[in-house]
Amino acid sequence: MSSMLAADVNVAQNVGFYIIAAIMVFGALRVVSGRNVVHTALWLVVVLGGVAAQYLLAAAEFVAISQVMVYIGAVMVLFLFGIMLTRATIGEESDLNNKNWSIGIPVSLLLAGTLVWVIVDQYRGEVLASPDEPMSTTAISDVFLREGLVPFLALSFVLLAAAIGAIVLARKD
């Protein structure tokens, strides 16, 4: 893979990537810095939709569809219900951050610097080949139902336990 030339880089794909990535980073910054809880949830929708678009750029159709259905369809509805059930006030709030929230800035900058340094050191110049066709759902389901069968069944029990646990926790009695 690393023997491929930079000329193999698909320009249109790169331009699309940078546009979506800029929107995603802006949305993520609004999620962690916004003062209106409902608005931050809606900015999170933008970020999750951007992630789904990046999956499509990476030829991962099935994961992109799952992302849209599970995250934007189900998880965000849960978040909005959680916000509505726990917060009486709609609008700007001033006490959304901890007292010593500013310690998060050096921590996250240090983390980002370290990660970017390691990634660039390891993968500089490596070109991802654009696949001719998207990863087929048949190949994914083959892995799920052969090597991944036991984790798949365990995952269904995790979901069942989570559903029952959520009902038990949130029930009024």
Add this chain to the structure above:
Amino acid sequence: MYAVNFLILAAVLFSIGVFGVIARRNAVMVLMSIELILNSVNLNLIAFAMMNNSPEGHVFALYVIAVAAAEVGVGLAMVLMIYRNRRSIALDELSVMKG
């Protein structure tokens, strides 16, 4: 497309999510920051699947999506219970278990 594009985007999203977990006081917003972190990991998995042209990365990403959905369900149920008992979901006031 360069591999570093995806990986650096995921690293930046991860760091922003970590900042949210540290800085936020509202429990629901901490859960939202955790979703940012999980999504950045998924981006990495898809990038590595593309690098190796194998479906295993997609399978792991789907596992992460399912576990994240379960985590949000249980987490929000716990937040609702805390709100019902204390009329507040500010995380710095939850010090009952402090020794």
